[in-house]
Amino acid sequence: MERKRLPNDACPIARSLDVVGDWWTLLVIRDALAGVTRFNTFQRCLGVARNSLSARLTALLERGLLEKRPPSDGSAFMEYVLTAKGQALAPVLIDLEQWGITHARGSAKNAPTFVDRRTNRRPRTLRMQSSDGKLLHASDIVGSQAWRERFRF
Amino acid sequence: MERKRLPNDACPIARSLDVVGDWWTLLVIRDALAGVTRFNTFQRCLGVARNSLSARLTALLERGLLEKRPPSDGSAFMEYVLTAKGQALAPVLIDLEQWGITHARGSAKNAPTFVDRRTNRRPRTLRMQSSDGKLLHASDIVGSQAWRERFRF
DNA sequence: CCGTATCCATTCCGATACTG
């Protein structure tokens, strides 16, 4: 399950992708965030093979993004719920959803999305801000000086 | 290069991951956003095999996230630069960076990050807001009703 | 209903060598 060691362990993005960068993981988080808690529900939603799902869930438990909890209802089975660490990925998914709507529109209509449970409406698009609060465009972003020097670009 | 067709083509997140969900793509976007434009610079930064890099870049050109442009300096070689579509992924990377710093701290120090080129400081952490502007926590998020009904959870 | 184990096909990636 381990990929090749990333060349740049110091990069937080690379470290994040080392945890959630593989194919299914973010989709599992998506479903968990939407309220899915049970193995078979994940399986129905994702259409993933059961063994792959099992491997993903186990990895996410080990990494501390999910935890197993006794059933909240009367059921006999454990539930998978996001930890705070897992919940913290919500902005990533919101952004991916927004990007998909804007830039990866398929033939099908946009159906399943996240909503605010209070208002039943989608969250606002997240906007980048500089440290002093000014709106930031992608072209205002640049790699840190240390990085640019290290790789000479 | 095509993976299995996702069961839920209507989901914008799944569609996004269909484009940028594989292992190297987001790291290529990261470097492009940081200011990398040349093949060998990408290769140095990523430590990826040259053929893999070639495949990723070609795919990104086809998908319209990158475009090839004549050199801005006197050089003889083309440059890879992000299109607006590619730039629109910046929030995703900012979020992943923030998550990595907070939740995937390794032994190494955090080194390479994005900065605002004007202030030389990191962008603010993006916060989720509901449609009426109120701050939103991950637990306030839920899957849309259509989705919940379709998969019965 | 909830998972794990086995098997097999495919894909992906890295190393290397080669061309312009």
Add this chain to the structure above:
DNA sequence: CAGTATCGGAATGGATACGG
């Protein structure tokens, strides 16, 4: 410097069968 071609090994994912 900027890629492409080929090859072999590793990891992933799907189908299926099996036990809790």
